[in-house]
Amino acid sequence: MMRTVLPWLLAGSLAVGCAVPLRDQEPVDRQPEPARPAPDPDRTAPASTRPAAPESPAVVELSARAREALDDSRHDDALQLLERAIRIEPQNGALWHQLARVRFQQGNYEQARQLATRSNALLTGNSRLRASNDELIEAARDAESF
Amino acid sequence: MNRMAAKKKKKTARKKRTGTARPPRRRGRRRTGKQATAVRSWLQRAAVLGLLGLVAYAVFLDFSIRKQMEGKRWSLPAIVYTQPLELYAGKRLTRERLERELDQVGYRRDSGLHQPGTYSSSSGIVDIHTRAFRFEDARVPARELKVAFSGGRITALDNRRGGSVAIARVEPRRIGTVSPTRREDRKLIELDQVPAHLVGALLATEDRRFTEHFGVDPSGLARAMWANIKAGGIVQGGSTITQQLIKNFYLSSERSLGRKLNEMVMAILLELHYDKREILETYLNEVYLGQSGNSAIHGVGLASLFYFNRPVSELDVHESALLVALIRGASYYNPRKHPERARERRDLVIGQMEALDYLDPGQADAARSKPLEITANGPTSATVYPAFMGLLRRQLQDEYRSRDLHTEGLRIFTTLDPEVQAVVEDAARSRLQAIESGNGMDAGVLNAAAVVARVESGEVVAVLGGRRARYSGFNRAVDAERPVGSVIKPGVYLAALEASAQFNLATVIEDEPITVEQRGSPDWSPENYTKRYYGDTLLIDALAHSRNVSTARVGMSVGLERVVDMIHRLGITRDIPQYPSVVLGAVPLSPVDVAQLYLTIANNGFRTALRTTRSILSNDDEPLSRYPIEVRQVVEPDTVALLHYGLQEVIRSGTARALSGRFDPALGLAGKTGTTDGFRDSWFAGYSGNYVTVVWIGRDDNRPTGLSGAGGAMLLWGDIMERLDLAPTFPVERDRIRFVEVDEQGRFAGGCRNRRWLPFIEGTIPSRAAPCAVTSTRSGTPAVSARP
Numbered sequence: 001m002m003r004t005v006l007p008w009l010l011a012g013s014l015a016v017g018c019a020v021p022l023r024d025q026e027p028v029d030r031q032p033e034p035a036r037p038a039p040d041p042d043r044t045a046p047a048s049t050r051p052a053a054p055e056s057p058a059v060v061e062l063s064a065r066a067r068e069a070l071d072d073s074r075h076d077d078a079l080q081l082l083e084r085a086i087r088i089e090p091q092n093g094a095l096w097h098q099l100a101r102v103r104f105q106q107g108n109y110e111q112a113r114q115l116a117t118r119s120n121a122l123l124t125g126n127s128r129l130r131a132s133n134d135e136l137i138e139a140a141r142d143a144e145s146f
Numbered sequence: 147m148n149r150m151a152a153k154k155k156k157k158t159a160r161k162k163r164t165g166t167a168r169p170p171r172r173r174g175r176r177r178t179g180k181q182a183t184a185v186r187s188w189l190q191r192a193a194v195l196g197l198l199g200l201v202a203y204a205v206f207l208d209f210s211i212r213k214q215m216e217g218k219r220w221s222l223p224a225i226v227y228t229q230p231l232e233l234y235a236g237k238r239l240t241r242e243r244l245e246r247e248l249d250q251v252g253y254r255r256d257s258g259l260h261q262p263g264t265y266s267s268s269s270g271i272v273d274i275h276t277r278a279f280r281f282e283d284a285r286v287p288a289r290e291l292k293v294a295f296s297g298g299r300i301t302a303l304d305n306r307r308g309g310s311v312a313i314a315r316v317e318p319r320r321i322g323t324v325s326p327t328r329r330e331d332r333k334l335i336e337l338d339q340v341p342a343h344l345v346g347a348l349l350a351t352e353d354r355r356f357t358e359h360f361g362v363d364p365s366g367l368a369r370a371m372w373a374n375i376k377a378g379g380i381v382q383g384g385s386t387i388t389q390q391l392i393k394n395f396y397l398s399s400e401r402s403l404g405r406k407l408n409e410m411v412m413a414i415l416l417e418l419h420y421d422k423r424e425i426l427e428t429y430l431n432e433v434y435l436g437q438s439g440n441s442a443i444h445g446v447g448l449a450s451l452f453y454f455n456r457p458v459s460e461l462d463v464h465e466s467a468l469l470v471a472l473i474r475g476a477s478y479y480n481p482r483k484h485p486e487r488a489r490e491r492r493d494l495v496i497g498q499m500e501a502l503d504y505l506d507p508g509q510a511d512a513a514r515s516k517p518l519e520i521t522a523n524g525p526t527s528a529t530v531y532p533a534f535m536g537l538l539r540r541q542l543q544d545e546y547r548s549r550d551l552h553t554e555g556l557r558i559f560t561t562l563d564p565e566v567q568a569v570v571e572d573a574a575r576s577r578l579q580a581i582e583s584g585n586g587m588d589a590g591v592l593n594a595a596a597v598v599a600r601v602e603s604g605e606v607v608a609v610l611g612g613r614r615a616r617y618s619g620f621n622r623a624v625d626a627e628r629p630v631g632s633v634i635k636p637g638v639y640l641a642a643l644e645a646s647a648q649f650n651l652a653t654v655i656e657d658e659p660i661t662v663e664q665r666g667s668p669d670w671s672p673e674n675y676t677k678r679y680y681g682d683t684l685l686i687d688a689l690a691h692s693r694n695v696s697t698a699r700v701g702m703s704v705g706l707e708r709v710v711d712m713i714h715r716l717g718i719t720r721d722i723p724q725y726p727s728v729v730l731g732a733v734p735l736s737p738v739d740v741a742q743l744y745l746t747i748a749n750n751g752f753r754t755a756l757r758t759t760r761s762i763l764s765n766d767d768e769p770l771s772r773y774p775i776e777v778r779q780v781v782e783p784d785t786v787a788l789l790h791y792g793l794q795e796v797i798r799s800g801t802a803r804a805l806s807g808r809f810d811p812a813l814g815l816a817g818k819t820g821t822t823d824g825f826r827d828s829w830f831a832g833y834s835g836n837y838v839t840v841v842w843i844g845r846d847d848n849r850p851t852g853l854s855g856a857g858g859a860m861l862l863w864g865d866i867m868e869r870l871d872l873a874p875t876f877p878v879e880r881d882r883i884r885f886v887e888v889d890e891q892g893r894f895a896g897g898c899r900n901r902r903w904l905p906f907i908e909g910t911i912p913s914r915a916a917p918c919a920v921t922s923t924r925s926g927t928p929a930v931s932a933r934p
Contacts, residue, residue, distance in 0.1 A: 056234060056235065056236045057234070057235055057236075057310075057312045057313075058232075058234030058235070058236070058237075058312050058313035060312070061312030061313055062312075062313060076283075076769065076772055077283060077284075079772070079774045079775075080282065080283040080760075080761075080772075080774075081283075083603065083760075083774065083775055084232065084313070086602055086603070086775070087232075087600070087602065087603065088232070088234070088237075090601065090602035090603075090835070090836060090873070091835070091876065099775065111776055111777075114752075114776075114777050114778055114779060115775075115777060117752075117779050118752050118777050118779070121750050121751070121752065121779075121783040122876075124879070124880065124881050125881065
C-alpha cells in the first residue's frame with residue numbers, strides 16, 4: 001500500500017513546493033554573472049557567458065503551455081513543448097527543471113533526477129531553482145528506493 | 147455504405163435462388179421418348195453444374211473484390227519528414243531563408259493569400275497563409291501569419307487577423323520513404339480533398355457516363371469499338387473507371403477476351419457493393435501517374451506532390467488536366483521528359499472538359515494559356531538523404547520490423563535539418579576539390595564523412611556518408627570504422643583530470659621518450675608527430691599541441707583501465723581493447739561514434755544518445771513512438787569544464803589555431819585534430835554551444851593522403867561551422883572553478899611577468915608559488931580571489 005501511495009504523496013508535496021512560477025525565478029538564477037578572469041595580457045581569455053538576454057516570448061509561451069499540459073497529465077505534450085523550448089534556449093536551467101518535473105510525474109524518477117542534475121549544472125550560485133532541483137532529486141531518490 | 151452493399155448482396159442472392167427454382171417446372175411439362183429424356187437429363191445436369199460453377203466463380207470474384215477493397219488496400223511506405231522550421235520573434239532567420247523554406251514545401255506567391263499554401267513578400271515582411279498540418283504533437287489549423295524581419299532576425303510574429311503569435315511552425319519537408327528498394331509509393335487522399343475540376347477532367351476524358359452506368363458502359367464500348375475499327379487498331383479502351391480500377395487492382399495487363407470478360411463481371415460486382423464515390427476515391431488513389439527512380443508514383447495525392455510540390459487540394463485547372471493526361475501513359479507523356487507531348491495531351495483534356503461543360507470557354511482558354519508549371523524534380527525523388535536515412539533505419543530497426551516501415555504508412559518525424567545538410571554537402575564538395583588541387587592530388591581521390599548533431603538533444607541534423615552525397619553507396623559516417631588518432635585524446639585527459647589529486651591543467655608532463663612494455667607483444671615507443679621532444683610541458687599544452695609522448699605518459703599514469711572506462715562512459719559502446727596504443731587513438735571508430743563521444747563533452751558531462759527521430763505516428767495519426775531527451779551524468783561538470791578549456795586551447799593556440807581567426811572568440815569553440823599513421827585519416831571533432839560536428843577525410847583504399855587533421859578535416863569543419871548559426875559553448879566559469887595565474891612550471895605566478903590564467907577546481911589550485919609570485923600576506927597561499 002505504502003509502496004504505491006508514497007510516490008504520489010511525494011509528488012504532491014513537490015508540486016506544492018514547486019508551485020512558484022518558474023519564470024519569476026529566472027532573473028534570480030541568471031543575474032549573478034560568474035566572476036570572469038581578468039584579460040590575459042598576452043591572449044584574450046575565452047569569453048563564454050550564460051545567456052543574459054531576457055527569455056524569449058516563444059520560450060515563455062511554450063513553458064506555460066507545458067505547465068498546462070502537465071496539469072492535465074498530458075505528459076507527452078508537456079515533454080514535446082519543453083523540448084521545443086530547450087531547442088531555443090538550451091542553457092535555460094528552468095526549462096530543464098520543468099522537464100525533470102514532467103518525468104517525475106510520469107514516474108520516471110531516474111530521468112527526473114538526471115534532468116534536475118542537468119539543470120543544476122547550468123546554474124551558478126545558490127538560487128531557488130537550485131533548491132527546487134535539489135528537492136526534486138531528493139524526492140526522486142526516495143521514490144526510487146521504494 | 148457497407149450496410150448498403152450488404153443489402154444489395156442479399157437482393158442478388160434472392161434473385162439467384164428464384165432463378166434456380168424454375169427448371170423443375172419446365173422439366174415437368176415436356177416428357178417424350180426415353181433417349182430424349184436421357185440426353186435432356188444429361189444436358190440439364192451439365193447446365194446445373196455449369197451454373198453452379200459460374201455462381202461459385204462469381205462468389206470467388208466477389209470475395210476477392212471485397213477482400214481487396216475492405217482490407218488494407220495498399221501497403222504504404224512510411225513517410226519521412228525533416229524537422230520543421232520554427233518561427234518566433236528573436237530567431238535568427240533571414241527573409242530569403244524563410245522564402246526558400248516556403249518554396250521547398252510548395253507554397254506559392256499570392257499577394258491576396260487566397261488559400262492555404264500561399265505567401266507574399268515585401269521589404270522586411272513575409273505574409274504566410276499556412277496549411278493545416280498534423281505535426282508530431284498536434285494538428286495545427288491553417289492561419290495567416292505576418293513575419294517581420296530586421297538585421298537577420300525575426301523581429302515580430304503576428305496573426306494577420308490580429309494579435310501576436312509567440313511561436314509557429316512551417317510544415318516540415320517530406321523527404322521520401324525509408325525503403326531504398328521500394329516499388330510503389332502513394333499518399334492517400336479523400337475524395338473531399340480533390341478539386342471538382344480534377345474529377346471533371348477525369349470523367350470527361352476517361353468515363354463520361356461514370357455516374358450513370360453500372361460498371362460497364364455498352365455505349366462507351368460501342369463508341370470505342372467504332373473508333374478502333376475506323377483507326378484500324380486499338381485507340382480507345384472503352385473501359386469505364388470501374389473497369390480500369392479492376393484491371394489495376396486484380397488483373398494482369400494482358401489483352402484477351404477472357405480477361406476482358408472477367409473484368410466486366412468484376413466491375414459489375416464492384417458497383418453492386420460500393421457506391422460511385424468510393425470507387426472514384428479508390429481509383430484516384432490507385433492510378434499510376436509516374437516514376438521516380440525505382441519507385442512508382444501512384445494516386446493523385448502523391449502525383450500532385452511529385453509534379454507540383456503541392457497538395458492536390460491546391461491544384462488549378464491546368465494542373466488537374468495534366469494529371470489526368472498522364473493516365474493514358476505516364477512515361478509517354480512524362481512532362482519532365484516530353485513537355486510538348488504532355489502539354490498537347492493536357493490541352494486535349496481541357497478541350498474535353500470544355501466540350502462537356504465542365505469549363506466555360508473563358509476558363510478553358512485561361513487553362514490552355516498556362517505553362518505546365520511543374521517542379522524540376524519530385525520532392526520524393528528516391529532517398530535524397532541516403533546517409534541520414536541509413537542512420538535512421540539503423541536506429542529504428544530494433545523497434546520496427548522492416549515490413550512495418552514499408553507497409554503501414556507510418557509518419558516519421560526526423561531530426562534532419564535540410565539546410566544544415568545542404569551546408570555540409572556544399573562545403574564538402576568545394577573543400578575536397580580545393581584540397582586536391584592545392585596538394586597536387588588527382589581529382590576525386592579523397593572521400594569524406596561528416597556528422598552534425600544538436601548539442602542539447604543529440605538530434606542528428608546532417609549526415610554526409612561520402613563525397614557523392616546523393617549516392618546511396620557505402621555510408622562512411624555510420625559504417626566506416628577508421629582509427630581515430632588524437633581525436634580520442636579527450637578521453638585520456640578527462641580520465642586524468644578526474645584523478646584530480648594527480649592531474650590538473652597545469653600539471654607538468656615530461657615530454658621525453660617513453661617505452662611501454664607489453665606482455666606478449668613488442669614494446670611500444672610512441673613518437674611525437676613532429677618527431678621532436680619538448681621537455682616539461684603543461685598538461686593543457688600537451689593536449690592543445692597533441693603531443694603523443696606526453697599523452698602516452700598521462701595515459702599510462704592514469705591507467706589504461708580508467709582511460710577505456712572513460713571512453714565507454716562518454717558513449718562509445720563497442721569493445722575497446724586495453725592496448726597502450728589506444729591512448730593515441732589506435733582504435734577504429736565511425737564518425738557517428740566520435741560524434742557521440744564529443745556530444746557528451748559538449749554537454750558538460752551529460753550523455754544523451756544521438757537520435758534521428760522525434761516521433762512516429764501511425765497512418766491515422768496515433769502516436770506510436772516518442773524519443774524524448776534523456777540524459778545521464780557520466781562525468782562531473784567541473785571536470786568536463788577543465789577539459790573543455792583545454793579543447794578551447796586547441797583552437798586558441800594549439801594544432802587548430804588556424805581556426806581561431808575564422809570565428810568570434812566569444813563563441814568559445816572547442817575541438818581536436820586527429821591524424822593517423824602515415825597520414826591515412828584526417829579527423830576533426832569539435833563543438834559550439836549548439837552543434838557538435840565531426841569530419842573525417844581520407845581515401846577509400848586506405849592509402850596515405852599526406853593530410854594531417856589540421857590540413858584536411860579541420861578545414862572542412864571550419865567551412866561547415868562558419869555557415870551555421872552558432873551559440874557560445876558552456877562557460878568554464880563555474881561555482882567551484884577558479885582562474886589562477888600560473889607559470890610554465892605550473893606554479894602560482896600572480897604578479898609575475900610570464901604567466902597565464904588557467905582554471906582549477908577548488909582544492910586543486912597549485913600550492914607551489916613561483917619565486918616572482920605575489921602571495922597573499924595572510925597565509926602564503928595564492929591570492930586566487932584577487933584579480934588585477
